[in-house]
Amino acid sequence: MHEYGITESLLHIVEEKAKEAGATRVATIRVVVGALTGFVPDCIQFYYETMSKGTVAEGAALEFEELPVTLRCRKCAEVFVPESRVWVCPKCDSTEVDIEGGRELYIKEMEVS
Amino acid sequence: MRKIEVVQGILDANDATAEGNRATFDANGCLAVNIMASPGAGKTSFILRTIEGLSRDTRIAVIEGDMASTVDAEKVQGAASAVVQINTKGMPESCALVADMVHVALSRLPLDQLDVVLIENVGNLLCPAEFNLGEHLRIVVSSTPEGDDKPIKYPLIFADADAVVINKSDLLPYVDFDMDRFTQEVRNLNPRVRFFPLSCKTGEGVAEWVAWLHDQRPSG
Numbered sequence: 001m002h003e004y005g006i007t008e009s010l011l012h013i014v015e016e017k018a019k020e021a022g023a024t025r026v027a028t029i030r031v032v033v034g035a036l037t038g039f040v041p042d043c044i045q046f047y048y049e050t051m052s053k054g055t056v057a058e059g060a061a062l063e064f065e066e067l068p069v070t071l072r073c074r075k076c077a078e079v080f081v082p083e084s085r086v087w088v089c090p091k092c093d094s095t096e097v098d099i100e101g102g103r104e105l106y107i108k109e110m111e112v113s
Numbered sequence: 114m115r116k117i118e119v120v121q122g123i124l125d126a127n128d129a130t131a132e133g134n135r136a137t138f139d140a141n142g143c144l145a146v147n148i149m150a151s152p153g154a155g156k157t158s159f160i161l162r163t164i165e166g167l168s169r170d171t172r173i174a175v176i177e178g179d180m181a182s183t184v185d186a187e188k189v190q191g192a193a194s195a196v197v198q199i200n201t202k203g204m205p206e207s208c209a210l211v212a213d214m215v216h217v218a219l220s221r222l223p224l225d226q227l228d229v230v231l232i233e234n235v236g237n238l239l240c241p242a243e244f245n246l247g248e249h250l251r252i253v254v255s256s257t258p259e260g261d262d263k264p265i266k267y268p269l270i271f272a273d274a275d276a277v278v279i280n281k282s283d284l285l286p287y288v289d290f291d292m293d294r295f296t297q298e299v300r301n302l303n304p305r306v307r308f309f310p311l312s313c314k315t316g317e318g319v320a321e322w323v324a325w326l327h328d329q330r331p332s333g
Contacts, residue, residue, distance in 0.1 A: 002208050002240045002243065002244075005211065006123055009126055012126070013119070013123065017119055017121075021115075021117050036268065037243060038240060038242075038243065038269075074304070086265070087301060096301055096304060097302070099302070105122060105243075106119075106120060106121060106123060107120070107121050107123065108118075108119060108120060109117060109118050110116070110117045110119055111116055111117075112114070112115060112117055113114045113115070
């Protein structure tokens with residue numbers, strides 16, 4: 001639901017980076033999205049196609065890399081990817097965990113010419 | 114064709130604006146509270162109860178975020194020192210407040226004459242979790258008829274909360290809400306969180322919440 005503004009920010013960063021690099025065309029944009037965020041890649045793609053028209057990044061391929069939720073057990077420090085929505089440490093069965101990964105939302109790299 | 118390393122957060126611009134908001138609140142000695150909940154959890158009633166509980170010695174403003182209408186702003190108009198309504202319909206984000214909207218709202222508030230700013234976010238448990246507004250406290254209002262499985266379905270918003278209010282405690286005898294299960298699920302994500310079961314209808318439990326909030330103010 002909030003992908004419009006996200007796409008706007010993304011395009012803004014892409015245009016800035018392309019300019020810094022003296023690029024005339026952006027071919028690929030790799031975006032990393034954590035599984036805990038509510039962002040829907042298809043939705044970003046949809047807005048992107050309209051928004052990027054007429055920019056240096058028009059027609060660029062958006063590639064999404066989804067990072068899983070990773071948790072750290074507070075009892076035994078095990079870092080794990082939960083198997084279900086119930087977050088239990090596979091090593092010691094504790095349910096007390098900290099979120100290590102899964103909140104990411106960043107542009108990793110771009111291919112330009 | 115060449116590769117450029119970017120590694121730049123897409124929400125960095127929002128976070129920078131939020132930092133600015135935070136500095137503005139701090140400079141004016143205002144406690145900023147981001148109140149998040151599903152539609153119908155009772156955010157507005159909760160704000161009214163909070164104002165009623167605090168107001169003897171506290172000057173309070175409310176920033177109301179909604180898709181459309183000024184219904185909530187009208188409800189709190191008489192109770193708060195100042196109210197700013199933000200309608201998010203037609204804005205880039207309509208499902209949550211973002212830092213820039215709060216930034217605009219701040220320019221319309223007499224901050225130097227305020228102690229507390231209550232920010233009523235858009236009713237939604239998903240999107241508001243993603244956007245930092247520059248607040249000092251993040252409060253989730255859950256209500257007993259919504260069920261006790263919300264922390265499993267929307268972990269992020271509960272993981273980052275400073276306090277979780279469980280509203281409509283007067284309905285506990287009539288709904289299938291397991292308080293122990295709910296609080297355990299939230300604690301699993303967030304061991305430092307405070308819980309405030311209360312009823313905005315009867316007023317039960319409101320005093321405990323208000324006392325805690327009062328203690329969070331910079332002046333204590």
